[in-house]
Amino acid sequence: MHDIEAIPSPGRKYRKRDLEGLDPVLLGALLRERIHHNIEVPLYSMLQRRPFKAVPNFGLQAQLVYDEWVRRGLPQDGPDLDWAKRYIDIAAQVRRGERPGIPELVVSIPEPFTKSEMEVVRKLIWGRCSIRNWTSRPVPEDLIEKILEAGRAAPVGCNLDAVRFVVLRTPEEKSIIWSDIPTDNAVIIVICYDRRIAETVGQDKMVPQNLGYDAAAAGDHMLLMAHALGLGGVWLSKTAKSEHTEDTGKIFKELYGLPDHIEVALHVAVGWPASGIIKSKRIPLSEMIIAKK
Ligand SMILES: Cc1cc2nc3c(=O)[nH]c(=O)nc-3n(C[C@H](O)[C@H](O)[C@H](O)COP(=O)(O)O)c2cc1C
Incomplete structure (x- = not known):
């Protein structure tokens, strides 16, 4: 052998x-x-x-x-x-x-989208915006599942599938997540990863950033799906202990009895939007491209 x-x-x-x-x-x-x-x-x-x-x-x-x-x-x-x-x-x-x-x-060879399909892409990618103000209307479980499924479909480094989710619904559960905004009316999805998996395949040495990126990609997919469902979402940072913030990951892990090898990467809050927002705009593309031959 x-x-x-x-x-x-x-x-x-x-x-x-x-x-x-x-x-x-x-x-x-x-x-x-x-x-x-x-x-x-x-x-x-x-x-x-x-x-x-x-x-x-x-x-x-x-x-x-x-x-x-x-x-x-x-x-x-x-x-x-x-x-x-x-x-x-x-x-x-x-x-x-x-x-x-x-x-x-062959599973499928990508083909350019039609004009009407591109319209949907435009609505999704350029229409998504961070919502931080939600009504008290509950988010149905089937919509939460659709959001989690979108996170599951995100790209992952080397097919490791190390990303894990915890859904927080009740005010008591949500109060353990340090956040700069009130989240009473939102559902919070904690996006974590299993650190042992990178160690098993040696990626903790070669590409230690990848599992955090996997979690971030899952979060982005979730926010896009939330937008498509008419919900509003926002990324909430996992904070470290500082003068102004608590170590969200540590508190969360202790309260849930999660093992040390589970790392919290970020949170996504979703709910029914209470209002629209003034959508932020990015700097011009020409400023974002910093090197060109
Ligand atoms: C890495 C990252 C961390 C973020 N953390 C927070 C946060 O802790 N609280 C918050 O209200 N928004 C947070 N956001 C949302 C950003 O503020 C928001 O995406 C940005 O202002 C652009 O607005 P848009 O999402 O409407 O395009 C975060 C976004 C990213 C990508």
């Missing part, structure tokens, strides 16, 4: 026996990461090569992690497993020297 040699360099080295002791949450993250770096990323450039030749070791690191997942009888039916399995099968084809066919690969 092959070993995983570097995940990715200079990440931790795993042998088969190391995988046996790995927490299933971390094993799943390692599987997604290995599928990503060991199959998905190299695959598409490899397909350009003509003639197509067998690559005997292709995807074997991912296969090793997948075999351990199966050996332990861990769930086979999750959407991430479905994705992983498709790449595992494609890698086996590549090792046999069979060029994977287009039907196995």
Whole structure:
């Protein structure tokens, strides 16, 4: 059986026996990461090569992690497993020297939006604005779920899926989040990430910022969905302990009994807008582009 040699360099080295002791949450993250770096990323450039030749070791690191997942009888039916399995099968084809066919690969090729679709994009991207004043009308659970689903669809570094959510609904729950605005009428979504996942794949050393960015991308997707649902949302910073602020993450983790490896990244507050706002405007694009050849 092959070993995983570097995940990715200079990440931790795993042998088969190391995988046996790995927490299933971390094993799943390692599987997604290995599928990503060991199959998905190299695959598409490899397909350009003509003639197509067998690559005997292709995807074997991912296969090793997948075999351990199966050996332990861990769930086979999750959407991430479905994705992983498709790449595992494609890698086996590549090792046999069979060029994977287009039907196995194509999910959808992006096409330019039509004029009316672009109108919706315009309404979404340029229409979204931060709302900080909400009515007392409750936010239905199905809309909260749609917002969380939008967060779930956001891009994530290396498919690690380390982002976690907590929804705060009651005034008592919300009072633990330090904020510069009253949030009595809003629902607050706390966006966290599991720090162990980056450590498992060595990303805490190579790209330590990524899990925070994953959380931020989820927050942005959520705010866009809230806008599309007619709700109003705002990003609320996770504050550190200072003269003016409390350490929101620490207080929150203590009260909820969350383990130390859960980091709070940011919060999103959403509710029914009580009023419109004067939409802020950005500096001109020419000022934002700071280098050009
Ligand atoms: C990283 C970040 C942190 C933010 N923190 C807060 C915050 O703590 N409180 C708040 O009221 N708004 C916060 N906002 C919202 C910004 O103030 C808002 O996006 C900005 O003023 C631009 O307005 P717009 O969202 O209407 O385009 C934050 C936004 C970002 C991206």
